[in-house]
Amino acid sequence: MAKSMYLLWGSGSCPCWRIMITLEEKKLQGYKQKLLSFEKEEHKSKEVLEINPRGQLPTFKHGDDIINESTGACLYLENQFKSQGNKLIPDNPAEQALMYQRMMEGLTLYEKLNLVAFYDFYAPEGERHDSALKRNKDNLVTELQLWESYLENVGRYLAGGFSLADVVVFPSLAYAFRYGLSAGRYPKLAKYYSLLKDRPSIKATWPPKWFQIEQRSESLKDI
C-alpha cells in the first residue's frame, strides 16, 4: 500500500512531521517522497500546486486520494490501516475523548508557538508592535503552563498509550525546545520530550536540517 503513497514535505515543518510519524507507526515505510525547500519557495511549485491549491507542505496522495491537511491525513491513515502497525486512536471511551481533545488542542499550541517564534513573518515591518509580541508571548506562556498541568497526572503519553495526540503535539514541543524553550521552567514538557524523542517512529523521521547545529534558534528562550 505504501508504494501508492506520495509525500511532498519540508524539513522542520511540524505538520509534515506528523504525517511521517504516522506512516512509521502504521508500518507504511517505503512510500514515495520528495523533500522540498521552503527557502527556495518549492512549496509554491507547479507540482505542489497541482495537488495542493494552497501551496503548502505537506502535500500527500494515497493513490488518487488527496489529503494535504496533516491532522486529517493522520486520521485517514489510522482509519484506513486500523489493524496495521500501532493503534493510534484508543477504543476506550475515556481515553478516546482525551485523545481527540489533546489532538485538537495541539493545533492551538502550534499556532501560539508560531505567533512568537515567527512574529516577524506574520506581521510585516510597519505593522509590528512590542505590545502585540508581548501579548503573544504571554498567551504562549499560559498555553505552555496548561500543557504542564495536563502532563501532571498522566503517564508517559498524553492520552493512554501513544496516540494521534502525541503525533500532533510532539513535533511542536520538539520545535519549542529546539528554539530555546527552558526545560527548567517547563519540567513536565521537558520530561515528555525526552521520553518520546527516542521512539523509533520519531527518530526515523527527525528533521534532517535539525542535525545541522547552525539551524538552532533562541527565539523562545525567554518564554
Added chain:
Amino acid sequence: MAKSMYLLWGSGSCPCWRIMITLEEKKLQGYKQKLLSFEKEEHKSKEVLEINPRGQLPTFKHGDDIINESTGACLYLENQFKSQGNKLIPDNPAEQALMYQRMMEGLTLYEKLNLVAFYDFYAPEGERHDSALKRNKDNLVTELQLWESYLENVGRYLAGGFSLADVVVFPSLAYAFRYGLSAGRYPKLAKYYSLLKDRPSIKATWPPKWFQIEQRSESLKDI
C-alpha cells in the same frame, strides 16, 4: 446516552453549532444544556472553567469524559455512536480522504472569516493597520474562491453524503452570509448554504439570537 451529556454553549458560536448539529444527526437529543452569554462573560464563569480551563464555549461532557474542542467532539460522537442516527464519516476511502481534508480546511475558513469580521477584536486599538485588514480581506477572498472551486464538481454536500465536513463548514458559511457575504459573487457557496439550511439537524439548532433582525451585520459585504 444523551442524558449523561452536558453542553454549555453560546448562541451564534460556530464551534458550538458544530456539536449541536452532530448531536441531532446522531439522534442524541435530550442532552442537558445551558445557554451562556458571551457578552456577560459567562464563558469565563467558575462552572465553565472547572470543566474547560480555556474558558471557552462549547464546553462538553459525556459522563465523566470531557471533550471541549468542537471538531474533536464531533469525531468522538461519531466514533462512539457509529451505528446510531446518520453516518458522518464515509467508509469509502476516496470520500473519507475528501471528508477529512475538507473538515480540517474548514477550520482555516473559520479563522480567516474571524480575522476580517472581528478584526477589531483581535487587534486592539493602536495596533490596527489598514494594510493588515486589507491583507486579511484579500486572504479571505482567496479562501472563499477556493471553496467556490471545491463546490464546482460535487453534488449537494462537500464529500459524498452529508458528513462531518459539512458539520464543520456549514456554520461558518451561515455566519458569512449572516454578516453580509454576497451571494452574487459566491454563487456556489450560496447554493450550498441554501440547500443545507433547511436540513432538520441544522434548523433545529439554528442560533436563537439570529432570529433577532438587529443582530445582522454587514461586515463581510465588500468581500
